[in-house]
Amino acid sequence: MGRLHLLIIVFLSISSVTIFMPELVAAQLKTNYYAKTCPNVETIVRNVVNQKIQQTFVTIPAVLRLFFHDCFVEGCDSSVIVASTSGNTAEKDHPDNLSLAGDGFDTVIKAKAAIDAIPSCKNKVSCADILAIATRDVVQLSGGPGYIVELGRLDGFTSKASNVEGNLPKPTFNLDQLNTMFASHGLNQADMIALSAAHTVGFSHCSKFSNRIYNFSPQNPVDPTLNKTYAAQLQQMCPKNVDPRIAINMDPITPRAFDNVYFQNLQKGMGLFTSDQVLFTDQRSKGTVDSWASNSKAFQTAFINAMTKLGRVGVKTGKNGNIRRDCGAFN
DSSP states (O other): OHHHHHHHHHHHHHHHHHHHHHHHHHHHOBTTTTTTTOTTHHHHHHHHHHHHHHHOTTHHHHHHHHHHHHHTTTSSSSGGGOOOBTTBOOGGGSGGGTTSOHHHHHHHHHHHHHHHTSTTTTTTSOHHHHHHHHHHHHHHHTTOOOOOOOBOOBBOSOOOGGGTTTSSOOTTOOHHHHHHHHHTTTOOHHHHHHHHGGGGSOEEEGGGTHHHHHOSOSSOSSOTTSOHHHHHHHHHHSOTTOOTTOEEESSSSSTTSOSTHHHHHHHTTOOSSHHHHHHHHSHHHHHHHHHHHHOHHHHHHHHHHHHHHHTTTTOBOGGGOBOOSBTTBOO
């Protein structure tokens, strides 16, 4: 009887840990985390982001993509910023990350330097939190919603290219593949659709979608879900033997504004990737696309919710992380 009683206690303990884990992670993050150690951290980051955007618009999609690629591999711990060494090929050098624009990394590194230039803030703010703040800023400064960023992440101890494989969505994914990957990080279909709208800003290399305009299938060289006029424009901008460095706007209508035109484009067959257009062609997600195409406010609310949840993925705290002195190298 005593043994059975002990087993029940153990089971209940395990169950309660499993049930409350997500709440614990959220509780470890606080909106006023640096109130005493570095109260002006958000203003400092915002100023750096502003300067970077004035130098190049690429900063906006670069930072946004960097945050997403960071959180989906090892969690939001700035592991994607770490540079490779002779003994380790880091995340940033995996083929899926080679297209991350340098301006994203540069923004975080410059913001870190600006923070550390203040004696009371030096080595008090993690690179992971700097990236989270900068991401909110680029969204807002390009016309998207402002939101409060939860802070308190530590920087991770691991960055391996081998950990990237199979952990980032591919432009060829269908709805089931997208949902499965996002669900593995605690994100539902609505979160996935909202986060996909990050494609409302930024660029893509022709190679990422060339299969849709040249060799989609033996019966249809051009993907039949593509708007015919748009497909012809894509072929013009991306001829078959195009320079691999050539990149085009992902949103052909408002490429420099963070808005819900992304969803209006999907309604017209103007989603650049298969993983974009499937959100409209699959009946299970079409209703959400239609709703947000006509209701910017509803989309913005969903995007804030999804970004907050994304920012909680794999957060490092306590002994599982530290604050890097140099965002590009482990201490």
